[in-house]
Every structure is written in C-alpha cells, then in structure tokens.
Amino acid sequence: MKLSFAAPAGSAAAVSKTTAEVCTEPDSAQSSDALIEAELDSECSSEMITLQQSPSPCSATASLQDIEGCRTEAEPAVSDVLFETTNTHFSLPSTCATVEKIAFVEMHPIQPSNTECDDLPFKGSDFYFRKNVNGDLIRRSWLTCRVSNRMVDAYFCSICIAFSNSTSPFVSGCTNFRHCYQAVNKHETSKSHCDAVNTYFTIKKDRNIDTLINRAHASKKKKDILQNIEVMKHIFDIVKLLAKQGLPFRAHGTNESLYNLNNCEINHGNFLEIVLFLSSYDDPLKNHIEKCVLESERRKKLRTRRLLTKKTAGRGSLVTFLSYNTVKKVIRAIVQSMKTSIMSEIGEKRFSIQVDSTQDVGVVDQATVVVRYVKEELVKERLISVLPVKDASGRGLNELLKSSFQVLGLNYKKIAGESFDGAANMRSAYVGLRAQIAKEVSNSVYIWCYSHLLNLCISDCCDVQEAKKFLVSYIG
Numbered sequence: 001m002k003l004s005f006a007a008p009a010g011s012a013a014a015v016s017k018t019t020a021e022v023c024t025e026p027d028s029a030q031s032s033d034a035l036i037e038a039e040l041d042s043e044c045s046s047e048m049i050t051l052q053q054s055p056s057p058c059s060a061t062a063s064l065q066d067i068e069g070c071r072t073e074a075e076p077a078v079s080d081v082l083f084e085t086t087n088t089h090f091s092l093p094s095t096c097a098t099v100e101k102i103a104f105v106e107m108h109p110i111q112p113s114n115t116e117c118d119d120l121p122f123k124g125s126d127f128y129f130r131k132n133v134n135g136d137l138i139r140r141s142w143l144t145c146r147v148s149n150r151m152v153d154a155y156f157c158s159i160c161i162a163f164s165n166s167t168s169p170f171v172s173g174c175t176n177f178r179h180c181y182q183a184v185n186k187h188e189t190s191k192s193h194c195d196a197v198n199t200y201f202t203i204k205k206d207r208n209i210d211t212l213i214n215r216a217h218a219s220k221k222k223k224d225i226l227q228n229i230e231v232m233k234h235i236f237d238i239v240k241l242l243a244k245q246g247l248p249f250r251a252h253g254t255n256e257s258l259y260n261l262n263n264c265e266i267n268h269g270n271f272l273e274i275v276l277f278l279s280s281y282d283d284p285l286k287n288h289i290e291k292c293v294l295e296s297e298r299r300k301k302l303r304t305r306r307l308l309t310k311k312t313a314g315r316g317s318l319v320t321f322l323s324y325n326t327v328k329k330v331i332r333a334i335v336q337s338m339k340t341s342i343m344s345e346i347g348e349k350r351f352s353i354q355v356d357s358t359q360d361v362g363v364v365d366q367a368t369v370v371v372r373y374v375k376e377e378l379v380k381e382r383l384i385s386v387l388p389v390k391d392a393s394g395r396g397l398n399e400l401l402k403s404s405f406q407v408l409g410l411n412y413k414k415i416a417g418e419s420f421d422g423a424a425n426m427r428s429a430y431v432g433l434r435a436q437i438a439k440e441v442s443n444s445v446y447i448w449c450y451s452h453l454l455n456l457c458i459s460d461c462c463d464v465q466e467a468k469k470f471l472v473s474y475i476g
C-alpha cells in the first residue's frame with residue numbers, strides 16, 4: 001500500500017513497523033514475517049486517522065518519521081534516522097508513563113548490519129540471535145545497539161531500560177565488546193531481565209503478532225522449566241534410593257551413553273536402569289529421555305561423519321540430567337542440605353565427637369567424624385564428614401578436625417567429650433588427638449570407645465579354642 005503522508009511520530013503503527021523492519025526474522029520464520037506485514041497493512045490506514053489526533057506518547061520517538069511503504073522517497077528510512085540518534089533513544093525518565101515505556105520498547109531493537117555500519121565489533125548471527133533447544137535461531141528482540149558515526153559504541157536491553165530498576169550495564173550502555181557474547185548470554189538469563197520481560201508482557205495487553213510470538217516463547221520456556229523440575233525430582237529420589245541401599249551408580253564404558261539407552265540387552269548401570277524403569281510409568285520423564293536419546297543419536301551420527309568440530313562436540317544447550325556429573329552435583333546438594341540441617345539442630349549446644357580412620361580401596365586413609373548431641377531429649381548421632389588424612393599424628397588430626405569444623409560452621413569449643421580407639425595417635429595423654437583437644441577444651445571428657453574395647457576383647461578371646469566355640473554357639 002502506498003500513502004502520501006507520514007505516520008505521526010511515536011504512533012503504534014510506526015513503532016511496530018520499526019521493530020519488524022530492524023528485526024527481520026531468519027528464513028525459518030518467514031511465515032511470521034508475512035503475518036506481521038499483513039497485520040501492519042491492515043493497521044496502517046486505521047491508525048493513521050486515530051493517532052494523528054493524539055499527542056506523541058513518547059518524546060523519545062520524535063524522530064520516528066514514517067512507516068516502510070508509507071513514506072515518500074525523499075524521506076529518510078526509519079533505520080537511517082535511528083542510527084544517527086543519541087542517548088535520547090537509550091534512556092527513559094523513571095517517571096514516564098507505562099504507554100511511553102511500551103512505545104519505547106517497540107521502537108527497538110536497533111540491530112545494524114555490516115552494510116549499515118563500518119566494522120561491526122561482533123558477528124551479527126551470534127550476537128542478535130540465540131539458539132533454542134531444537135537449534136532454531138531466535139532473534140533477541142530486546143538487544144539494541146547505539147550507532148554513532150557508522151560505529152556501534154554501546155549495546156543495551158530496551159526492556160530493562162523501560163521496566164527494570166537494576167543498575168545493569170545493559171541499562172546504562174554496555175561497551176564490553178571483547179566478551180559481548182558471554183555478557184549477552186548472562187544478561188538474558190539474569191533474574192532482573194526475566195522480571196522486566198515478565199512485567200513488559202503483563203502490562204502490554206494489546207494482542208499484536210509480536211506479543212503473541214513472544215508470549216508463546218515465554219510460555220514454552222516456563223513449560224520447559226516446570227518439566228525440568230519434575231525430572232529433577234525423579235533424579236533426586238533415585239539418587240537417594242541408591243545411596244540408602246548402598247548400591248553403585250554407574251556402568252562400564254559406553255553402556256552409559258544415551259544413544260545406547262534404547263538397547264535393552266545392555267546393563268546401563270543402576271542409576272540409568274531405574275530412570276528407564278520409572279519412565280515407563282511417567283510421561284514427563286519418558287518425553288525427556290526420548291528427547292535426550294534422539295539428540296545423542298544425532299550427535300553420534302555427526303561425530304561418525306566427522307561433521308562435529310571441537311567447538312560443537314558437546315550436547316549444546318540440551319540438558320539431560322542423566323550424566324554422572326549431574327549425579328555428583330545432586331549428591332553434593334543432598335550432602336550440603338543434610339549438613340545444614342544437622343548444624344541447625346546442633347546450634348550452640350554442646351556435643352561429643354567420635355573419630356576413627358581406616359584405608360579405603362584406593363589406599364587413602366579416610367577419617368570419619370561423627371557428632372552426638374541431644375535434640376528434644378533424644379540422643380542424635382550423625383556422620384558429618386569423611387576426611388582424607390595426610391598427617392595421622394595427633395596434631396595433624398586435630399588441625400584436620402578444626403578446619404572441618406570451620407567449614408561446617410561448628411564451634412570447636414563446644415566439644416563436651418570425645419571417643420576414639422586405643423591407638424597412640426588418638427589416645428595418648430601427651431601427643432594424641434585426645435591431648436590436643438584437651439589443650440583447647442579443658443573440660444571435655446575422653447572415653448576409650450567401648451565398642452573398640454569389646455572388639456579387642458572378643459578377638460583375643462578367640463585365640464582360645466574353648467572360648468571361640470562358646471562365642472560361636474552363643475551368637476548362633
């Protein structure tokens with residue numbers, strides 16, 4: 001359509017077109033573009049008449065002269081005007097009205113190409129777009145650049161400028177081009193940005209195509225998050241079950257690879273086998289596993305054909321929650337949660353400790369630390385640490401104990417008593433751990449562990465044949 005007059009500055013039609021003009025979607029989204037064009041054509045004629053009578057909703061839009069296809073040839077393009085703009089297009093007074101904020105957001109993004117700028121300091125396809133889980137390119141419509149003298153001198157988040165109270169560089173103007181990709185990724189997932197986007201969508205009630213598309217993205221993201229939470233709940237429960245039963249988690253070699261997960265003849269290890277078993281009865285988990293397996297198979301094919309570079313060899317943005325790294329993180333999270341709970345139960349109460357060490361299968365001396373305390377008239381006994389021992393002397397063990405307490409936030413001076421075995425490094429009244437503790441907590445009580453005493457007694461008794469027979473018959 002061809003009109004002989006310009007749209008009023010800041011009109012909804014003008015700013016919508018600006019967004020569509022500067023924000024051309026990739027090929028995959030051409031259908032969306034067509035819809036936007038159709039919407040704009042229908043909007044043009046009606047909005048021209050109504051908006052000419054109303055004042056400009058936002059002073060920052062004063063230089064928005066026209067709509068593509070609605071301007072005369074002598075008039076400059078919107079992008080030409082914007083690229084020569086100053087700070088007025090990248091700041092808003094905090095007191096401005098909501099309608100002005102929405103109009104401000106809609107006149108962005110300004111995302112110049114190589115032809116519109118000299119020497120872009122970033123690669124447009126990586127900077128202006130992000131990849132979703134399916135590998136589709138999604139334009140960052142919030143990301144906008146300030147151009148001066150055909151050079152990008154700063155980049156901003158238009159939504160945060162309008163709807164966030166944060167002091168992020170994306171509000172005042174980010175000039176870090178060296179790490180611009182990381183900065184953009186970090187900002188995109190920050191809480192302040194997500195809050196600002198939510199506020200924008202909540203406030204913006206008009207149902208134009210852009211809003212619907214963005215809402216669909218936001219809704220999809222929310223759905224993905226909820227599904228991931230459900231999957232993580234299952235993973236936590238499985239880890240807890242295996243730990244409770246003392247069962248190993250992992251399998252051998254490539255048996256844990258996700259592209260092998262559909263092969264029933266392979267033992268995938270206890271963790272993955274339980275995950276598969278549960279997925280038969282749980283749709284969200286089943287969907288998640290199917291997605292992970294498909295992606296893993298696709299990547300394996302690419303790897304076989306050597307199409308994956310070192311840079312793209314990972315799983316990309318796909319989070320599986322099924323790797324041994326996830327299991328490790330879950331175990332650490334559970335351990336931390338348990339320790340925090342135990343520490344809050346102990347509080348400022350006094351407690352006693354039991355410490356003993358032994359070698360593990362890797363021939364590393366490991367010391368276990370157990371605390372005993374009273375809670376609601378019941379004695380609680382909790383394992384709080386398993387520590388590798390480098391110095392097995394009384395002094396070395398004491399230092400190890402103190403540093404462990406410091407990490408846990410446990411008060412060393414609150415030790416009421418300690419119980420160890422009869423080894424000299426533990427029990428010696430002069431150089432043992434017992435003596436080291438007594439130096440700093442003089443009223444603590446040492447007790448030679450009765451279980452160790454009983455064990456020694458029974459072992460010695462078994463040297464006598466009659467006593468051995470008696471014990472065996474007694475124990476049954």
Ligand SMILES: [Zn+2]
Pocket residue numbers: 142157158159160170187192193196
């Ligand atoms: Zn932002």
